[in-house]
Amino acid sequence: MLKNRKITVAVTGGIAAYKACEVVRGLVKLGADVRVAMTENATRFVGPVTFEALSGHPVATSEWEHTPEGAMPHIELNLHADLLLVVPATANILAKAARGIADDLVSALILAHRSKVAFVPAMNRHMWANPATQRNVADLKRDGAHFIGPDSGFQACGDVGEGRMTEPADILDLLPGLFSEKPLSGRRVLMTVGPTYEPIDDVRGITNRSSGRQGFALARAARDLGADVTVVAGPVTVKRPAGVRIVPVTTAREMLGAVEGELDRTPYDLFIGVAAVADWRVADRLEGKWKKDAGLPQLRLVENPDILAAVGHRAGGPVTIGFAAEATDLLENAYAKLEKKGAAMIVANVARDALASDTNRVLVVTDGEVDEIGPADKDEVARKILYHAVDLLEEDYGPEDDL
Ligand code: CTP
Secondary structure (H helix, E strand, O other): OOOOOEEEEEEOOOOOHHHHHHHHHHHHHOOOEEEEEEOOOHHHHOOHHHHHHHHOOOOEOOOOOOEOOEOOHHHHHHHOOOEEEEEEEOHHHHHHHHHOOOOOHHHHHHHOOOOEEEEEEOOOHHHHHOHHHHHHHHHHHHOOOEEOOOEEEEOOOOOEEEEEOOOHHHHHHHHHHHHOOOOOOOOEEEEEEOEOEEEOOOOOEEEOOOOOHHHHHHHHHHHHOOOEEEEEEOOOOOOOOOOOEEEEOOOHHHHHHHHHHHHHHOOOOEEEEOOEOOOEEEOOOOOOOOOHHHOOOOOOEEEOOOHHHHHHOOOOOOEEEEEEEEOOOHHHHHHHHHHHHOOOEEEEEEHHHHOOOOEEEEEEEEOOOEEEEEEEEHHHHHHHHHHHHHHHHHHHOOHHHHO
């Protein structure tokens, strides 16, 4: 989504300016075409030459220097941009932007912006909590500006609280959403992702092979399409998506408990069961660590609850989508699961192809039709699956239901 996007990064003077280097590097790596402008104060924290090396272009620091952008950088840099990203954004730049003050290059750039503008605030927690800053943020949002963060945590000044800049990796994760349409806006999506782990004793257990990659790709895609996303996640190994609520669990029974708890508390529109739930657990979990000298443990397995089926058959429950990882007979098994699990849609794939891979090929099976997606990278597959979900939701709550 960021490939070939034209992005102007405006860096203002806060200690978090060094993290903007990582943002610029990440954007370039993702194929974006990046230009950088800096305030004079920002240049006290990081030298322009660093951004010049990272972006591959000269850095604009003043209205009065002719750059390759031309004699009026505040206009030229905006002409260049699909997005103006202010990172880090100090309390001062937010105040100037909210009031339309343009007394240096970056503030003039913001006033003259004609594309999307996004602020990534970074400041001391008292400055962030100050009603003046909160007023400015509210005004800027009302005027259509986007905000990423701030997060809570340790601050450079030694304080702990809200105002810390969102980590570069999370900024890069959230940016594609700014370019996405929002057909899931106002929708709540609940998902299960990753494997479950069923302990045998304190150190051994039964689990399934699942990194959580396809599940988190779906969570990101749902978030980018405008949904409010909650993920009940087993022990996953991949980076968690930003801007998504994660409820961590370990066992299948914990996963079911967390899912039912969510559904009891909140009306969800859509449930997507992506988790590779362990089908069995040990009936009598052993205490401590079973020693080999004690002989072979006699394990009795019992079946775990079927989370997808529980949600699919729930009265008044959400529209339900399941996955089916199969070794053979993809379509036949998908139809059987559609029925058995009370799902509106089953996404079927060949287990061997999807595991620990960046790409996937799936069949999307509903009552009426079968659609093939891929082979494509998991983000692309996720987006296409969600467009099918949008259709299902529209059928479920479509205009005819309003008549
Ligand atoms: N699923 C679930 N709870 C379980 C087992 C599976 O919620 N205890 C969900 C998975 O998240 C997936 C779908 O059911 O969305 C199908 O999972 P799969 O492992 O393919 O099928 P199973 O029902 O386990 O049947 P089988 O292993 O016999 O194919």
